Each structure stands twice: as structure tokens, then as C-alpha cells.
Amino acid sequence: MVDVGKRAGVSAMTVSRALKGNASIAEPTRRRIMEAVEALGYVLDQSAGSLSSGKTGFIAAIIPSINNSNFSETARGITEALADTDLQLLLGYTEYRIDREEQLIESMLRRRPEGIILTGGAHTDRARSMLLASGIPVVETWDMPESPIDQVVGFSNTDAMDLLVTTLADKGYRKFGFIGGETSLDTRGAQRRLGFAKALGRFDLPFDRQIATGVPPITMKQGGHAISELLQRWPDTEVAVCVSDLLAFGALMECSRQGCVVPRDIAIAGFGDYEIAAICDPGITTINVDCYGIGATAARSLLSAIGRQPTEDRPNRITPTHFHVVQRDSA
Amino acid sequence: MVDVGKRAGVSAMTVSRALKGNASIAEPTRRRIMEAVEALGYVLDQSAGSLSSGKTGFIAAIIPSINNSNFSETARGITEALADTDLQLLLGYTEYRIDREEQLIESMLRRRPEGIILTGGAHTDRARSMLLASGIPVVETWDMPESPIDQVVGFSNTDAMDLLVTTLADKGYRKFGFIGGETSLDTRGAQRRLGFAKALGRFDLPFDRQIATGVPPITMKQGGHAISELLQRWPDTEVAVCVSDLLAFGALMECSRQGCVVPRDIAIAGFGDYEIAAICDPGITTINVDCYGIGATAARSLLSAIGRQPTEDRPNRITPTHFHVVQRDSA
């Protein structure tokens, strides 16, 4: 930067101001500086700038998996909301492991992000205390935690699944099966399972037809195995409710292979409203949870919290996001 | 850090050494320091550390879309390869826009990454010169560029598609259709289209049955529209070759809705070997391109280049990655 200054005949300070753009610089000076910058191929060193200014320009976000379009949509929402700012997204993924989340939080905190967005409300104690000690705003998403760390932008997975099952029961289904993963690792899955039981409980229907199929990430393939197992153990099941559309799709295809017609022989429902749910034949009845909106809203909340946003409306600590049933042909 | 030192009765310097772990510290001292760190919830400030040491600990990677499992697998490969190092991934996505790539490269270069991984070989001139000026190792992936910037880990999209089409022609198909996107934006798609024409040219078969369906990201839905258009314009088409499995799947489902049986009435082939290609019914014949391996190899090449890896074998500037046809029932 000093070199650039020399070449343009000004001090490093003036170069800094010209590059930031928000200070007043004489037009000719500015032009000379820009030319020097071009000629030297100079790019600002933000690590040094952050140290000096105390602002790193980072927002950290942690999602369970990068390879799941529900969560990557949330990441897209965050990115878009940050587009007009000079903030940069530091993205990490946990592969659904809470211990990896803790590591990730620590390594991100080392970069001194100005805010952090998490997925879910389940964290290790150490993670919680590091976040608290950091003093930066935190947004938990995709959940309605009982004891939030700071802000929340999400929905109750239990309520959402409850709504879906209630809708199906209202349509006349009585013999429900549930296909999910090992609950220990997939906290959102566990909550959905709870919603399944809760809804059926209200209808005085049994909710013991449950298949647990491996640890997250849950794959389409597991859906195929699970539906076979479900139908083998309880052949008269009327509807299989899956913890995600990916599982539902795998189940659907397995049925197709076995010559079992959906929804005539068995109905199938999913969760998440992935692209595939709308495209496959029959389309999958599911819950849409506005993944993109969760990310965009979480990012905007963070921006208000760090005073980078005109704070149109006072950001609530808890922002519930919308979800709704999408009726298609599979159930 | 000074505070931690005070609490433990040592200088900040000793704290720094204790936290890095590679220096020799008396065990009792070390324990006192660690206790103080815990008590204060202290987390190292890496921006300051980088400035001082000249190492930021960042590796930058840019992919077209986070919401495409081929590319997110590559990102996973990179992450895994970095797992045993103290390097952190700075991930960005361009939404398939070369101008966004340029912006992204600039904002990443500001963070002074120690290496950078790009997708594809098409970049703006300014992007190229910034990368060159930065002096850091660059790896281009998912392509075989004619004039590489530095290292390359990838394959020829043209050759891969050529192989697929040749395989299909060998099986007896003669009337080929092609479904892709607007070539201007999707460079890899354009190369695949070229491979399609090249292979058919060798067989003296016509390659004019081509549908272009919108700009990337190409969705499953577009596959449905495209196959309808293809069959309307050229009803006797025997096989529809799609630029990606997502398109192929959309086409497959549209056929299913129209009561058109695959592969009896029309065969369909894809590209990328996405999870869905193996699960759907019928399974999609496609090209597997080892997405994960591309990422892992690219990251390892970078590690050697920056001397963070024992450089087992001299990293070649050009590392071709493997691809192969996966035969399933759709074609």
C-alpha cells in the first residue's frame, strides 16, 4: 500500500481512503491512485485492516450438511442478504455431528466473526459458553430451542410434523408408519418423530410403527430399505410418513420397483419440500419450511444486531418462520 | 492474551506458545495457562496471528453452486483433505456467473488465502491477472483448460460426453437428441454438447436434435419441458442425452406422467452420476466423474504446493481425474 502511495505520490493513508471509497478525495488524486493500484495489481489486505479497525467483515454460518438442498438454500438466503454489505460469509458444515460443531465454532471464533448463524438448538456446553464469552450476536435457526442462546429464526419441527400428520388423519388415514433416522444424532428428526406421535395421540391412533434407518446424512437409498421393512412388519400400513423428502423419494422408487402403487397400495409423505418432491411422479405430499427465508431473515436479524442495517423494525429475539402443508398425489 | 498471562502468572508470549502446542513448556506452567484460558473463555485471535506470522490459514474454494450435489461433493472432498491441517476453507459460489466469480476472487484474495481452488477454466481477464499477481498456487478443477493458470485437477467434459455417446451408439442407438442449457453461461455444458457432436460425427450420425433450456442452474423441471419439446419436434428420437442427471430425471418423470415408457419408447441418459440416478426407477445411465476425488486431489495438490504436505510424489501440474460410464436401465 505504501508502494501504491509512492507510485501515486501520496501517503498510504490516502490510498486507504481512496480504496474504501467513503472518504472525500480529490478526483485527480483518486484517479492517480486507482491507476497505481491497477498497475501494481494491488489487492487490499483485509486481515491487516480488520486488526486495525476491529471489524473483520466476517459472518459465520454453520449448517449440518452442504450436500442437502434444504440447508444449502438457507446458505443461499444468507448470502443474498449479505450481498449489499461488505460482509463475507464464512461457511462450515458439521456433517450432523455436534462435536464437529463445537470444533467449527471454535475455529470460526478465532476469525472474530461479527455474528454467527447456527442450525438447530442443540449444542455442546463448551460451544454455548464459547459463544456467550465471544459477545457476538448469535442466531439459531431451523428450530425453536427451549433455552435460546440469543436470537432465533425458525420453527418447531414438532409442530410442523404434527400439522402434516393431522392433515393426513383428517383425510381419513388411520394406520400410520414413520420412517426416520437414529434419533440420537438427528435432533430435528427426533422432534419430527415427536410431532408424529403427538398428532396421532390426539386422534387416539397408535404410533408404534416406526423404522429407524441409520445415522444422518439420511440417504434416498435408506428410504427404499425402510419402506420394505415397514411393509414387511406391518403390511396393512396405510401411509408412511418420512422424516425427509429424500427418504420419501427413496421409498417411492422402491415401491415402484416392487410394483406397489402409490398412493393406492400405500401413501407416502415427506418433509422439507425439496425440488424432487414436486418433480417426481407421483408428487410427494410434504411440509414446506421456507429454507431460503430462514437464511435471509437470520442474516437480516444479525445485520440489525450489529448495527449494519437501518433496523427497520426492532428485531425480535424470536422470529417464527412459516411452514405449510403441500398437498400432492403421494398421500 | 495478556489477561490470560496475568491470571496464570506468565507473559503473553508463554501463553501464545502454550496455545500453539509445538513449543516446550513446563507442564505445571502449561496447566496453569490452560486453566486461565478456560476460566476466561479465551479464544485465539487468528487475524492478529496471521498478520504477524504471515500465514492466514485460509484455503479459498469457488464452486458454481452450493445447491448442486456434484459440486458440494467436491467441497466435501476439499474439507476432508484439509481436516488434518490447521487450514480453514473459505467457500464461495458464483451461481454460474463469471462476473460473480471475479468479485468473489477479489474478496477472497483480500483475505490472503494460501491457495485457491476454482471450478472450470473460464475466467475473466481481470480474475486471471489478480490470481497471477497474488502469487499463490491456483488449482482449476472440473475441466481441462487449454491455458491453465497453474495446476489443474479435472477431466475433459468433451471427452466424457464423447465416451457416453459412443457407448450408446455402440449399443445400437442411432437417433440422438441432446438436452442442455444456454451454452453461453454453462461452459461445462457447452463442452459436453461438443462431445455429443464429436462422437456422433465419428459415427456419421446427425447431431442437430438439440434443445437449449434456459440458463444455469438447470433444474429438474426444465428436463420435463425439454423432453416434451424434443419429442414434439422429433418424435422418432431414440435416446435423449442430457447435460446433467437432474435434467435427465426431470425428463424421466415427465415421460412417466405422459405414459411414455423408458427405455422402451425413448431412452434417456444423464451426466454426473448424482445419487438420484441410482435410486430412481428406471436407474439413469450416466457418467460418473468422481466429484469427491476431484476436491480431495485438488486440496492435496495445493497442500504440496504450499509445502504443508510431505510431497509424497511431485505434484504434476495437470492431474487428469477418472470418469466412467455407469450403465443402468434408462438407456
Place this chain on the structure above:
DNA sequence: CTGTTAGCGCGTTCAC
């Protein structure tokens, strides 16, 4: 509008 001074929080280097 532009320059000067000081210091961000660490790691490097050298001394003890």
C-alpha cells in the same frame, strides 16, 4: 482534502 502518529494482538527473534 491530506498527512502524521499510534496501536490493533499476535508471532518472530533474540536474549537470558
Place this chain on the structure above:
DNA sequence: GTGAACGCGCTAACAG
């Protein structure tokens, strides 16, 4: 095995 001085490249604050 530990401490002190110094500087990384930049920007905040204050002059002029």
C-alpha cells in the same frame, strides 16, 4: 523454559 522488543499492514484519531 521463559521474557522483551519489535513489527506485520492497515486504519482511527487528530492535525493542518
